[in-house]
Amino acid sequence: MNLDLTLSSLQDKGHRITKVRKEVVKIFSQSSQPLSANQVEKMLSQVNVTANKATIYRELQFLLTNRYLTEVYLHPNEVSYESSELKHHHHLVCDICGSIDNVTNCLVSKLEEDVLKKKGFQIERHMLEFYGTCSRCLKQT
Amino acid sequence: MNLDLTLSSLQDKGHRITKVRKEVVKIFSQSSQPLSANQVEKMLSQVNVTANKATIYRELQFLLTNRYLTEVYLHPNEVSYESSELKHHHHLVCDICGSIDNVTNCLVSKLEEDVLKKKGFQIERHMLEFYGTCSRCLKQT
DNA sequence: TAGACTAATGCAATAAAGTCGCAAATAACA
């Protein structure tokens, strides 16, 4: 099962609470959007926390490995992350403005049982992303 | 609508048939697996067609832009492509051995109408990928 | 609160994926 993205949860597991880790955890626990390494770097500098790129990549990898974060692939050559605490959901990515909205309705689990029966493939997780035009961009045409 | 991934279709649209293009089209029209630029390069060299990396990237971009190929994101920092001719499907990616199988059963369209009604988001396409353990790897434990 | 221990960090080098400008090659068509 996934862990809580909280400082006390990290502490309980014996992980150190450093300045960068504290801020990164805060950023993800407050964000409803998936964030890339570059976006995290920008958000860090906005709160005057400077961290080396390597440190940020290592921290994201750490939080991913320890299942505090999950990966999202929305665009080529850009990996994003979001808190594992978030309720299972999928994304509506606008091709025009790039905005990202969430869809919490997921009807994939039915298919998962089917796949195991028919193919013998044991599904652990899935990623479902939608692409199109958001309501705001639809109006502007 | 998507175009046929055939030399005559390319010719009809006024695109030139070059050695690299011919081979790349052949590779994708015969492959049931999504392929990355590196994989395409390897497959080209197997049939003694040497092509510069830049040329391969440009060709993939060309075929994508002209909708002969579609993009697939299965892993971080690796974009794969497959023929647009293939029937709409999704992938079963094995976390253990990396094998990729296809699922043609798709029940997402119902949800798409829902999303338009409730969110006003016009869905054009979606990507659904499954991760877990394939039947062969399940047996080996 | 002072050490001891280990995880985390910065820095610089390196790697991998992808892009771009430009001159040369070549496919298409007359």
Place this chain on the structure above:
DNA sequence: TGTTATTTGCGACTTTATTGCATTAGTCTA
């Protein structure tokens, strides 16, 4: 065969990400 636009190779460059190593700094115990 000659003309023209597209494609290609090459090399330089960009972006994203990783790694080794010396230093810094959390955490724990005495």
